[in-house]
Amino acid sequence: MSDLILTPNIDGADDFYADLLSAHESLDKAASDAFNARLILILANHIGNRAVLAQSLAAAALQPEEEMK
Amino acid sequence: MNKIFETPMYAYRHSPDQDEAAPVRRKVVVVGAGPVGLGAAIDLAQQGVEVVVLDDNDKVSFGSRAICFAKRPLEILDRLGCGQAMVDKGVVWNQGRVFFDDRQVYEFNLLPEKGHQRPAFINLQQYYFEQFLVNRVRELQQQGAPIEIRGRNKVSAVGTHDTHVTIEIDTPEGSYNLEADWLIACDGANSSLRAMLGKDFVGRVFEDNFLIADVVMEADFPTERWFWFDPPFNRDQSALLHKQPDGVWRIDLQLGWDIDKEREKKPENVIPRLKQMLGEDVEFELEWVSIYTFQCRRMEQFRHGRVIFAGDAAHQVSPFGARGANSGLQDTDNLCWKLKLVIDGKAPESLLDSYDAERIHGADENILNSTRSTDFITPKSHMSRLLRDAVLDLSERYEFARPLVNSGRLSVPCTYDGSPLNSADALDGPSRTRPGSPCPDVPLQDGYLLPRLGGRFILLTIDADAPDMIEEDGIEVTRLALSARDDPTLALKARYLGDAPSAVYLIRPDQHVAARRPSFDESLFRAAIRRATGKE
Numbered sequence: 001m002s003d004l005i006l007t008p009n010i011d012g013a014d015d016f017y018a019d020l021l022s023a024h025e026s027l028d029k030a031a032s033d034a035f036n037a038r039l040i041l042i043l044a045n046h047i048g049n050r051a052v053l054a055q056s057l058a059a060a061a062l063q064p065e066e067e068m069k
Numbered sequence: 070m071n072k073i074f075e076t077p078m079y080a081y082r083h084s085p086d087q088d089e090a091a092p093v094r095r096k097v098v099v100v101g102a103g104p105v106g107l108g109a110a111i112d113l114a115q116q117g118v119e120v121v122v123l124d125d126n127d128k129v130s131f132g133s134r135a136i137c138f139a140k141r142p143l144e145i146l147d148r149l150g151c152g153q154a155m156v157d158k159g160v161v162w163n164q165g166r167v168f169f170d171d172r173q174v175y176e177f178n179l180l181p182e183k184g185h186q187r188p189a190f191i192n193l194q195q196y197y198f199e200q201f202l203v204n205r206v207r208e209l210q211q212q213g214a215p216i217e218i219r220g221r222n223k224v225s226a227v228g229t230h231d232t233h234v235t236i237e238i239d240t241p242e243g244s245y246n247l248e249a250d251w252l253i254a255c256d257g258a259n260s261s262l263r264a265m266l267g268k269d270f271v272g273r274v275f276e277d278n279f280l281i282a283d284v285v286m287e288a289d290f291p292t293e294r295w296f297w298f299d300p301p302f303n304r305d306q307s308a309l310l311h312k313q314p315d316g317v318w319r320i321d322l323q324l325g326w327d328i329d330k331e332r333e334k335k336p337e338n339v340i341p342r343l344k345q346m347l348g349e350d351v352e353f354e355l356e357w358v359s360i361y362t363f364q365c366r367r368m369e370q371f372r373h374g375r376v377i378f379a380g381d382a383a384h385q386v387s388p389f390g391a392r393g394a395n396s397g398l399q400d401t402d403n404l405c406w407k408l409k410l411v412i413d414g415k416a417p418e419s420l421l422d423s424y425d426a427e428r429i430h431g432a433d434e435n436i437l438n439s440t441r442s443t444d445f446i447t448p449k450s451h452m453s454r455l456l457r458d459a460v461l462d463l464s465e466r467y468e469f470a471r472p473l474v475n476s477g478r479l480s481v482p483c484t485y486d487g488s489p490l491n492s493a494d495a496l497d498g499p500s501r502t503r504p505g506s507p508c509p510d511v512p513l514q515d516g517y518l519l520p521r522l523g524g525r526f527i528l529l530t531i532d533a534d535a536p537d538m539i540e541e542d543g544i545e546v547t548r549l550a551l552s553a554r555d556d557p558t559l560a561l562k563a564r565y566l567g568d569a570p571s572a573v574y575l576i577r578p579d580q581h582v583a584a585r586r587p588s589f590d591e592s593l594f595r596a597a598i599r600r601a602t603g604k605e
Contacts (some may be wrong), residue, residue, distance in 0.1 A: 037459035045469040 004055035073357075074196040077127040078203050081221035087245040095121050096215075096412065098236060098249035100224050100262055102126070104135060104195065105380030105397035106204035106255035107218075111149045112405035114209050114216035115524070118412060121247070122206075123238060129199035129218030132357035133283050133319050136192055136311065136393035141482040141507060142398040143187040144580070148524050151205040152187070155198065158319070159191025160312050165294040166466070167474060171301050174465040184560035185510040186517040190391065190479060192313050198394075227252070227265050234375050251408060252376045255397070258363075260382035266373060270366035270385070272436065277363060277447065279388065280333055283317050283356040284343065290318065296476040298446065298461055302345035307446045307476070310346070316358060317380040320346070321388065323446070330360045365440055367432045371400075374426045379404060384432035387583065389442035389477030392435040399482060400428050406524065406578035410602060415543040420603030423490050431483035438478050445475035480505040485581060486570050492575075492584035492597040499567040509578045511561045513551070518561070522547055524578045526598070528589075531561065533571040534580075535589035541598040546575070577601055 010016050024032050047053055079102065086093045097113055099106045102124035113120045138155065146152035163179045167311035181189040209216050221241055228235035234252040238245055254262040263269070290312070297308040306323035313319050322342065324333055332338060339358055347353065367384035371377060381395030404424050410416035448454035463470035485491065494503050501509060511518040526546040528535055537548045553562045566572055575597045576585040584597035599605045 034457055034459060034462070038457045038463055041456070041459055041463055041470060041473070042467075 002049055002052055004059060006051050007058060072196075073200055074129050074131045075218065076128050078200065079094045079124065079218040079220040080127050081241055082219075083093055083242060084217075084219060086101070086247060087240070087242065092235065092246035092248045094233065095119060095250040096249070096407070097121075097251045097253065098123060098234070098247060099255060100124075101255035101257060101380075101382070102199070102203075102218055102220075103130065103182075103255060103257060103380070104198055104202065104394045105401055106253070107199065107206065108145070108149060108398050109253050109255060109379060109401035109405060110216055110218075111151075111202065111205055111209065112401060112524075113409065114214040115149065116409045117215070119215035120217075121249075122216075122218040123224060123236075124220055124404070127224035129203065130195040132194075132196070132281070132359055133313055133317065134195040134281075135192065135198065135266050135391070135394035136313065136319055137190055137395075137397045138193055138198065139190040139391060139480045140185060140187045141480075142395045143191065144510065145402045146518050147187070147520060148580075149205065150208070151201045154201040154204070155193055156187065158197055158201075158314055159193040160292060160314055161188045161191055162292045162294055162312065164291065165296065165308060165512075167197050167461075167476065168295065168297040168459075169465070170299055170463040172465075174461055175471060177471065179462065180541055184512045184556075184558055186512075186519065187510070192311055192319070194313055194317065195394070209475050224256075225264075226373060227262060229266070229374050229376060231374070239304050239472045246438065250375065250412070253401070253404070254376060254382050255401075256382050258381040258385050260378070262376070263368065263378065263382055266272055266376060268368055268370075268373065268378075270364065271369045272366045276326050277387065277443070278326065278328050278333075279331065279361045279363075280320075280322040280324055280339065280358065281361050282320045282322075282339060282343065282358045282452070284320055284347075285316055285354045285356050286318050286347070287316075287352045289352040297346075298457075298476075302342055309476075310347060318353075324360070324577070325447075328360075334358055334360055359378075360416070361388070365436050365443070367429070367436060369427055370425055372421055377404060377408075377421070377424065379428075383428070384436070385436050386432075386439040387443045389439050389446065389475075390435075390480050391477070391561065392480045395480040396431060396435050399431060400424075402427055403431075408605075411543075413543075414442045416602040417604065423488060423603060427483075427485045427488050427490075430485060430488075434483050435480070442475045442477045490577070490583060490601045490603070492593075492600055495584075495586040495593075496569055496572050497567070497587075498569050498572060498585060499564055502565050502582055502585070504582050504584055508576060508582060509564045510575075512558055513554055513555050513561075513566055514557075518551075519580060522580050524580075526578060526601075527574075527576040528594070529565075529566055529572075529574040529576055530589065531572045531574075533588050535573055539591070539594065539598070541595045542602075542604065544593075544598050544602055546598060575601065 096119040099122045110120045110122045166176045225239045226237035234249045236247045261466045292312045295310040308319040311319040371383045379400035386392045407420045408546045448457045460473045491504035528546050528548045530550050539546045573589045577583050583601035
């Protein structure tokens with residue numbers, strides 16, 4: 001079973017983070033929220049694996065790592 | 070035009086039972102002549118069980134109501150002798166469109182699985198459905214079957230005893246009493262029997278209202294299902310358009326929970342909405358308008374001694390997914406063979422407790438599915454609304470989001486996983502036919518599988534040997550011998566064998582799998598028969 005990656009995994013982390021911020025720059029609160037919701041769904045579909053998605057939900061809820069498996 | 074729902078189909082007639090000094094004892098009394106009550110009565114009468122149906126009305130359903138009937142109920146109706154009439158009259162559709170706000174986001178084709186005699190579902194007005202059931206009752210009566218419908222017989226009181234039920238009935242000629250060994254309560258969502266027994270629904274409570282309208286339209290609309298999320302003509306709510314037979318279209322407009330029902334129902338308020346929906350130029354005539362209120366709840370137990378609840382009287386779901394009448398017919402399909410065995414003394418009364426276990430499992434699955442649909446259609450929080458809208462926006466562009474769009478998941482029969490009647494799965498076969506599953510249909514060289522199963526215990530052998538008949542403690546099991554070669558489309562292999570070279574299935578009278586193994590083993594199958602009839 002594959003596990004959620006929680007160690008650094010993005011090449012050029014600073015660049016990605018800047019891209020994420022700039023995607024929101026011209027948006028108001030409602031449009032930003034909608035953007036985030038779409039982004040979550042797109043990424044979730046790309047991951048696909050339900051176990052990894054469940055681990056992602058737990059990680060986002062800041063649950064201790066041993067409870068995530 | 071004289072509509073069929075305006076003509077009494079089972080007018081009140083004086084029964085000799087009303088003249089008896091002491092209450093007459095009947096084997097089974099069914100209360101309610103809707104789809105579920107009539108289904109139960111036909112099932113029992115076909116098995117030779119005396120049954121009296123009491124209904125406070127004398128006509129079939131007013132308006133289209135249940136409208137969508139899924140494959141499994143159609144298969145059950147085949148066994149009840151009226152599936153073909155339903156399918157001949159009903160409308161089959163596969164194309165659908167989904168709208169969000171003021172635009173179409175996508176269209177789809179359901180592409181139903183091949184190799185089934187019956188379509189995935191049909192649209193049919195409930196009044197036709199009930200009419201075909203009443204016709205079948207009349208046909209059985211002509212053949213001398215012990216079945217009777219008593220119109221305008223309203224149950225006013227029930228008394229429960231260990232051995233029977235007493236029933237007080239009001240008629241246009243005054244009241245009389247009956248006794249019944251068993252009473253099946255199919256008197257709908259507002260079941261007065263449930264109230265009389267002091268039982269109520271438990272579970273999640275939410276309510277919503279729908280304006281439902283049958284509209285006769287000249288327009289040449291395609292045979293498709295159209296579903297709107299948050300359309301301009303019904304803001305923050307949903308709308309649904311469906312085709313029915315006879316050029317009648319069914320429209321469901323969600324109204325929300327806090328509304329003035331009488332005001333919403335007035336034609337001067339309904340017609341402008343429909344014009345917005347269908348287009349200003351479309352000519353239509355309103356045949357029927359009603360407000361439908363639903364809750365998502367069930368009774369804690371369906372069986373209360375000798376009173377057994379089925380259909381909406383036992384559980385209620387939202388209309389999304391057509392799970393009302395469809396699950397009600399599966400209730401009685403589950404119940405009637407068990408009741409027949411108990412009445413004949415071939416199974417212990419405790420077999421009826423498995424009705425509770427299995428159909429509560431089914432009701433919970435339906436409530437879960439329809440609750441999820443409701444949460445998608447009517448988001449309950451800011452974030453759930455945000456995610457719902459994101460799914461719909463994405464669905465316009467990307468295929469991946471379309472399976473997340475939930476405007477109702479079509480009713481599929483429940484697998485009774487964990488049922489006390491199942492034997493452990495001993496075949497390395499397909500998951501869809503594991504013990505507890507409803508048998509999927511398969512094309513054979515001369516017809517289909519399900520009609521060959523009928524309504525009795527069957528030992529289905531596929532490329533395996535077994536005796537032609539086994540009898541275990543009064544239960545007769547007949548062999549149906551097939552070979553994977555009988556189905557050139559390979560559906561039999563795909564649905565019943567998988568990678569296994571051979572299989573033997575024990576199939577219950579309601580066409581659910583009770584046990585399966587790669588080959589026949591007499592003592593293990595005898596044990597499985599005992600288990601499937603509540604004897605171990």
